[in-house]
Amino acid sequence: MTASRQGAPGFSLSRLADVILPKLVLAPTVLACLVGFYVFIGWTAWLSFTESRLLPRYEWAGFVQYVELFGNERWWGAMQNLGIFGGLFILVSLALGLLMAVLLDQKIRFEGAIRTLYLYPMALSFIVTGTAWKWILNPGLGLEKMAHDWGFTGVTFDWIINPDFAIYTVVIAGVWQSSGFVMALFLAGLRGVDDSIIKAAQMDGASLPTIYTRIIIPSLRPVFLSAFMILAHIAVKSFDLVMALTGGGPGFATDLPSIFMYQHGFTRGQLGLGAASAMMMLFTACAVVMPLLYSELRRERRG
Amino acid sequence: MGALSIRNVKKSFGNTHILKGIDLEIEKGQFLILVGPSGCGKSTLLNMIAGLDDITSGEIAIGDRVVNKLSPKDRDIAMVFQSYALYPNMTVRKNIAFGLDIRKVPKPEQEEIIARVAKTLQIEHLLDRKPMQLSGGQRQRVAMGRALARNPTLFLFDEPLSNLDAKLRVEMRSEIKLLHQRLGTTIVYVTHDQIEAMTLGDRIAVMKDGEVRQFGSPQQIYDAPADLYVAGFIGSPSMNFIPVQLREEDGHAVVELDNGRAVQKVRLSPISDSQRAFVGKQVVLGIRPEQLTDPESAHSEHGNLQTLQATVAITEPTGPDTLVTVTFNGIKTVARCHPRAAGAPGQQVELTLDPTKALLFDPTSEKRLA
Numbered sequence: 191m192t193a194s195r196q197g198a199p200g201f202s203l204s205r206l207a208d209v210i211l212p213k214l215v216l217a218p219t220v221l222a223c224l225v226g227f228y229v230f231i232g233w234t235a236w237l238s239f240t241e242s243r244l245l246p247r248y249e250w251a252g253f254v255q256y257v258e259l260f261g262n263e264r265w266w267g268a269m270q271n272l273g274i275f276g277g278l279f280i281l282v283s284l285a286l287g288l289l290m291a292v293l294l295d296q297k298i299r300f301e302g303a304i305r306t307l308y309l310y311p312m313a314l315s316f317i318v319t320g321t322a323w324k325w326i327l328n329p330g331l332g333l334e335k336m337a338h339d340w341g342f343t344g345v346t347f348d349w350i351i352n353p354d355f356a357i358y359t360v361v362i363a364g365v366w367q368s369s370g371f372v373m374a375l376f377l378a379g380l381r382g383v384d385d386s387i388i389k390a391a392q393m394d395g396a397s398l399p400t401i402y403t404r405i406i407i408p409s410l411r412p413v414f415l416s417a418f419m420i421l422a423h424i425a426v427k428s429f430d431l432v433m434a435l436t437g438g439g440p441g442f443a444t445d446l447p448s449i450f451m452y453q454h455g456f457t458r459g460q461l462g463l464g465a466a467s468a469m470m471m472l473f474t475a476c477a478v479v480m481p482l483l484y485s486e487l488r489r490e491r492r493g
Numbered sequence: 494m495g496a497l498s499i500r501n502v503k504k505s506f507g508n509t510h511i512l513k514g515i516d517l518e519i520e521k522g523q524f525l526i527l528v529g530p531s532g533c534g535k536s537t538l539l540n541m542i543a544g545l546d547d548i549t550s551g552e553i554a555i556g557d558r559v560v561n562k563l564s565p566k567d568r569d570i571a572m573v574f575q576s577y578a579l580y581p582n583m584t585v586r587k588n589i590a591f592g593l594d595i596r597k598v599p600k601p602e603q604e605e606i607i608a609r610v611a612k613t614l615q616i617e618h619l620l621d622r623k624p625m626q627l628s629g630g631q632r633q634r635v636a637m638g639r640a641l642a643r644n645p646t647l648f649l650f651d652e653p654l655s656n657l658d659a660k661l662r663v664e665m666r667s668e669i670k671l672l673h674q675r676l677g678t679t680i681v682y683v684t685h686d687q688i689e690a691m692t693l694g695d696r697i698a699v700m701k702d703g704e705v706r707q708f709g710s711p712q713q714i715y716d717a718p719a720d721l722y723v724a725g726f727i728g729s730p731s732m733n734f735i736p737v738q739l740r741e742e743d744g745h746a747v748v749e750l751d752n753g754r755a756v757q758k759v760r761l762s763p764i765s766d767s768q769r770a771f772v773g774k775q776v777v778l779g780i781r782p783e784q785l786t787d788p789e790s791a792h793s794e795h796g797n798l799q800t801l802q803a804t805v806a807i808t809e810p811t812g813p814d815t816l817v818t819v820t821f822n823g824i825k826t827v828a829r830c831h832p833r834a835a836g837a838p839g840q841q842v843e844l845t846l847d848p849t850k851a852l853l854f855d856p857t858s859e860k861r862l863a
Contacts, residue, residue: 386578386651389545390639394592395566404591408582 231472238465246461255466265467268445271357272474275446276425278361279368283421284414286365287372292402294373295380305377308370316367320434323363324350350436353443360432360444367431368424372417379413380406415486419479426475447471496521496679497542497647502551504537504703511537513703514551519696522677524670528690529700529726536651538700539683543649544568555647566595571640572649575656577632579624585635586620589642596643610638613672630661637672650682654689666692687727691715699723716850721859724779724852730816732852733785733826735778739771739853746853748778750821752803759799761848768853768862776862779852782816782827787834791845798845803828805836817842 241251259265290308294301311319326332327350337345349355383406391401429448436444438453447467455464495518504512512534519525527535540546542553544565553560560568571592580588586607593603611617614634624632633653640648653669654662670693673680684690690697691711698708699722707719718724724732737748746761746768764772791798803819803826810816815835817828819842828844836842853862 384576384578386574386576387580389543389565390572390574390578391580391591392545393543393565393570393572394639394643395595396591400595405580405582409580411582 234465234468237462238469240462242461242465244459244461251462255462256470258463259466259470262463264442264445265447265450267442268447268450271444272425272446274357275360275364275428275444276422278358279364279425280418280421282361282365283369283372284417286369287417288376288407290369290373291376291380294377305374308373310370311367312371314367316428316431317434319363319367320431323359323366324435327359327362351440353440356436356440356443360428360435363431363435364424364428368421372421375413375417375420376410379410383409412486415482418482422478423475426471426478447474495519496523496556497525497681498552498554499538499542500552500554502538502541502553503549504534504541504546505549511703512541512549515705517698517705517708519679519681521679524673524680524682524693524695526690526694526697527681527683527700528685528687528697531685533700534703535683535685535700539572539649539651539681542647542681543570543572568647569645570647570649571643571645572651573633573636573640573653575652577624577636577656579632579635579639581624584621584623585616585627585638588624588635589639592639592643606642610641613641614638629657630665633657633665637669641676646679648678648680650680652683652685654684655686669693688729691727697727699726701726717861717863718779718852719861721777721779721854721861724854724861728781730782730827730829732779732781733821733824734854735780735821735824735826736775736856737778737822739768739774739776741769741772748776750801751823752801753820754804755802757801759801759846759848759851760797761851761853765863771853771855771862775856777854777856779854779861780826780846781850782829784847784850785826785828785844787828787830788843788845789834790831791847797848799848801844801846803842803844805838805840805842807838808835810835817844819844 236248237246238255239250239252240247241249241254294305294308298304314322327347329335329346329348329351334345334347337347350359387405388401391405396404427448428446429452432438432444432446432449438445438449448471451464451467451471453464454460454467497517497519499515499517502512502515503510515534515538517525527538529535537546541548542555544560544563548561555568555570579585580591583591589607589610590603593606598606607620608617611620614637616631616634616638619627619631619635624635627635636653650669654665657665666689669682673693682689682693690699694711696708697711697714699706699714701722707714707723714723714727718727718732721734725734735750737750740747740749741764742760744763746764748759748761749756750759751757768776785801788798788800801821803821805817805819806825807818808815809818810832813832814829815832817830817835819826819828830836830842830844834842854860855862
């Protein structure tokens with residue numbers, strides 16, 4: 191048996207290809223992932239424990255950068271902004287997306303056209319969204335100007351230049367861009383619900399709102415999770431939107447950790463501090479996502 | 494006044510007529526089967542009874558109430574769906590309680606009902622599980638439990654067994670029958686499976702192309718099918734249809750069967766008036782496989798069995814019987830024989846035919862010549 195195998199070189203060659211080819215094909219991706227993610231995470235982690243300023247230096251300096259970061263008022267302002275922006279952005283996008291999906295699911299006309307319309311903002315880059323909303327929200331240029339031109343001179347809508355409200359304009363632009371995508375996710379989930387479940391609930395005497403709140407929406411739990419994950423990571427890494435919309439201002443009113451990290455790391459010559467803030471962002475993301483993933487995986491395994 | 498009356502009910506979408514005037518009536522406690530191929534309108538009719546589809550014209554009455562305009566929840570009915578339609582986010586207990594909850598049944602009473610239903614269907618140990626954790630048969634039980642909990646005047650079943658494997662289907666079939674006998678409920682049951690129809694029903698409505706082809710008891714439909722379609726649809730293996738020329742001799746209908754070697758004369762029952770009109774013309778002779786069998790297995794109350802010679806083409810053993818395919822008048826004909834008397838392909842066998850059970854059909858209108 192073995193002798194005949196060795197005697198047929200073509201056979202063993204094809205076997206070799208069977209073993210090696212998949213690995214060969216996957217290797218570039220795996221390599222890119224390894225270098226692109228983990229090597230750079232490692233590098234950043236290492237830098238965060240040094241006193242690097244304009245250029246990387248590799249002498250161990252312990253937790254100096256973290257101590258400085260935690261004593262930095264601007265950092266805490268950025269974290270607070272992230273909390274406000276992230277929380278509202280996720281909540282409003284979920285609520286609006288779900289509402290639009292439920293309304294679209296009522297077998298209405300032109301559903302395809304409306305669905306596409308809702309999805310279009312997703313096709314824009316955050317830079318474009320930010321720039322467009324900067325103009326729309328600019329009191330001398332956008333909505334306020336329009337209201338004034340129409341004669342409603344009492345209208346003031348200057349959130350974007352008001353330090354107390356500027357962060358909410360970021361929420362508006364973010365929601366505008368993402369809620370359509372959330373709608374698509376929920377709509378797919380709603381379409382997956384067996385029609386006869388709705389019929390059965392009707393025969394049980396439930397009204398349409400009851401059917402949605404007690405049966406359909408609870409069964410969309412996995413969709414909520416995916417939507418939350420996607421929105422959460424958009425919120426945490428949010429950078430271009432704020433840069434285009436407000437540039438982090440007025441003052442530091444819309445400063446986010448990502449802007450903090452970019453400015454310290456690349457424009458202010460505080461590479462170590464920037465690396466430390468990047469690591470804190472990573473931990474924040476992990477702190478949000480890990481428990482959710484863990485509980486969901488456990489649920490699946492149970493049943 | 495029946496438990497369910499369907500009077501000249503029609504359903505159309507523009508020029509497409511799904512149901513073309515259905516008339517059915519059943520008494521309280523009866524088990525009505527709507528059977529037919531897919532697209533015959535049976536599920537549409539069931540949905541109209543349930544109130545999930547509009548009625549284009551006609552009238553549906555449950556008890557003495559016309560329900561045309563009532564919403565599903567006010568019709569006092571419960572339905573079991575093909576896909577079970579259990580609420581995936583609720584436990585079995587909550588699934589059963591949901592309808593009661595909506596109808597504001599007090600909690601202690603709910604508990605009582607759930608306990609009773611769970612005991613009837615033997616699902617007590619499943620009450621705290623989610624539908625995802627149940628097998629097909631268990632889901633089926635829960636779906637029936639949900640229907641039972643409401644204690645409606647009418648139960649609707651929409652192909653409830655077609656998602657189960659063959660063995661479980663037979664089990665659940667007899668369980669549904671037992672449940673019906675025990676509770677005496679009125680049931681409308683849709684299926685495309687003629688065996689389910691025969692075994693379960695008190696009354697069967699055989700449907701095709703939006704019409705009821707025949708409405709009667711299972712035995713009536715089996716023994717005296719109204720037309721070629723019903724005759725071929727009910728019974729497995731299907732009835733044999735052999736084209737023959739009808740003659741009359743001494744007041745009896747007589748046909749000739751050619752087995753390829755010789756033409757054999759078969760004397761059937763005394764000829765009826767409607768049959769006499771076809772004397773000298775082509776008709777279709779309908780014989781069920783079990784009425785064409787070997788002399789050893791044959792039996793007749795009348796004793797005038799007709800003997801035929803035929804050449805075996807194929808034998809298909811099923812265990813208790815062997816299906817023997819022979820040829821008469823150029824048509825493949827199946828006979829159900831005792832395995833010992835089945836012969837082998839190419840062999841000559843002797844078969845007997847029960848002339849009292851043989852049917853004649855008009856080949857153009859396809860109606861049975863009574």
